[in-house]
Amino acid sequence: MSISILAIESSCDETSAAVCRDGIILSNIIASQKVHEQYGGVVPELASRAHMQNIVPVVDKAMRDAGCSMQHLNAIAFTQAPGLIGALLVGAQFAKSLSLALNIPLIAVHHMQAHVLANLIPTTTNGQPDPKPSFPFLCLTVSGGHTQIVLCESPLNMTVIGETMDDAAGEAFDKSAKILGLPYPGGPLIDKYAQQGNPDRFRFPEPQIPGLNFSFSGLKTAILYFLQENTAADPQFVAKNLPDICASIQQRIITILLNKLKKAAIQTGVKDICIAGGVSANSGLRQTLEQWGQRFRWNTFIPAFQYCTDNAAMIAITGYYKYQAGSFSDLGVSPTARAEWK
Ligand code: KG4
Numbered sequence: 001m002s003i004s005i006l007a008i009e010s011s012c013d014e015t016s017a018a019v020c021r022d023g024i025i026l027s028n029i030i031a032s033q034k035v036h037e038q039y040g041g042v043v044p045e046l047a048s049r050a051h052m053q054n055i056v057p058v059v060d061k062a063m064r065d066a067g068c069s070m071q072h073l074n075a076i077a078f079t080q081a082p083g084l085i086g087a088l089l090v091g092a093q094f095a096k097s098l099s100l101a102l103n104i105p106l107i108a109v110h111h112m113q114a115h116v117l118a119n120l121i122p123t124t125t126n127g128q129p130d131p132k133p134s135f136p137f138l139c140l141t142v143s144g145g146h147t148q149i150v151l152c153e154s155p156l157n158m159t160v161i162g163e164t165m166d167d168a169a170g171e172a173f174d175k176s177a178k179i180l181g182l183p184y185p186g187g188p189l190i191d192k193y194a195q196q197g198n199p200d201r202f203r204f205p206e207p208q209i210p211g212l213n214f215s216f217s218g219l220k221t222a223i224l225y226f227l228q229e230n231t232a233a234d235p236q237f238v239a240k241n242l243p244d245i246c247a248s249i250q251q252r253i254i255t256i257l258l259n260k261l262k263k264a265a266i267q268t269g270v271k272d273i274c275i276a277g278g279v280s281a282n283s284g285l286r287q288t289l290e291q292w293g294q295r296f297r298w299n300t301f302i303p304a305f306q307y308c309t310d311n312a313a314m315i316a317i318t319g320y321y322k323y324q325a326g327s328f329s330d331l332g333v334s335p336t337a338r339a340e341w342k
C-alpha cells in the first residue's frame with residue numbers, strides 16, 4: 001500500500017503545504033508573507049493572521065498539484081515546534097481538524113529535525129537520482145533562529161553536538177544587513193551584493209569559542225563599530241563599498257561556520273557532510289562547502305534550493321519517516337515556541 005502524507009509548515013513567515021507519496025514529494029507550495037518587509041522583521045501577530053488567510057488556498061493548491069484527494073491521504077504532518085506560537089497554532093489547528101475529519105493519524109514534526117532531513121528528499125538531475133548522504137552524517141543547520149551542528153545516525157536519531165550561544169547565522173546576516181540599511185530579510189541581499197565584491201577587502205574578527213559552539217554577537221558589534229568609524233570619515237562609505245563590505249561580512253560568517261564543521265568532522269570521523277536551513281541557500285556557503293569538501297575529502301550534500309528555506313516538503317519527508325516508525329501524536333498535542341531535542 002502506498003503512503004500519502006499532507007504536511008503543513010507555519011512556524012514563521014512562510015505558509016507552506018506539501019504532499020508526499022512513499023517519500024517522493026509530489027507538491028510543495030510556499031506562500032511567503034510580504035507584510036513584514038516594512039517593519040524590518042517578522043511581526044508575530046501579522047504572521048498568524050497571514051497564515052489564517054493563506055492556509056486554505058495553499059493546502060488546496062498542494063493537493064491539486066499532487067493530483068491527490070483528501071480520501072487518499074494516510075496522515076497529516078505539521079510543524080509542532082519551535083517557532084512563533086501564534087503562527088504554529090494556525091498550522092496545528094488546521095492539521096488536527098483535518099486528521100479528525102478524515103480519521104487519519106496526526107504526526108507532530110520538529111522543525112529543526114525537518115531542516116536536516118531535507119537532505120534526504122529524493123531529487124533528480126537530468127533524470128538521474130542525485131546522491132544522498134549515508135548515515136552517520138553531519139549537518140550544519142543554519143537558519144534565522146538556529147545554528148547547529150547535528151550528528152545524524154538515522155532519520156529519527158539525531159544529536160546536536162554544537163550550537164550558537166547567542167545570535168543565529170541567519171540573524172548575523174539579517175542584522176548586518178540592517179546596519180547597512182538594507183531591507184529585511186537581508187541575508188539574500190548580502191548574498192547578491194557579495195557576488196560582485198572582494199571578500200578580502202575588509203577583515204572582521206573570528207570569535208574564539210571553545211568546542212563546537214558558535215557566537216555571532218561580537219561580529220555584529222565589530223561591523224557596527226567599523227561602519228560608524230568609516231562613515232564618520234566618509235558619509236558615502238557604505239554606498240561606495242557595498243559589494244566589498246557584503247563579501248567580507250559573508251566570508252567571515254562562512255569561515256566561522258565551516259571551521260567548526262571541520263572540527264566536528266575531525267572529532268567524529270564522519271565524512272558525509274550536509275548543510276540545511278535558510279542560510280544554506282547562500283551561494284558563497286554552497287560554493288565554499290564544495291571547495292572544502294574536495295580539499296578534506298568529504299562527501300558534501302546541499303538540499304535543492306527550494307528545500308533550504310522554510311518549506312513543507314521537509315515536514316512531509318520527516319512525517320514519512322515518523323509514519324514508518326509509528327510515531328503518531330494524539331489531538332492533545334500542543335505547539336511550543338521552544339522545543340528541546342528528544
Ligand atoms: O530556515 P529559514 O527559512 O527560517 C527559519 O527557520 O529561521 O531561514 C531564514 C534565514 C533568514 O535569516 C534569511 O536571511 C536567511 O535564512 N537566508 C539567507 C539566504 N537566504 C535566506 N542568508 C544568506 N544568504 C542567503 N541567500
Ligand code: ZN
Pocket residue numbers: 111115143144277278309310
Ligand atoms: Zn526554518
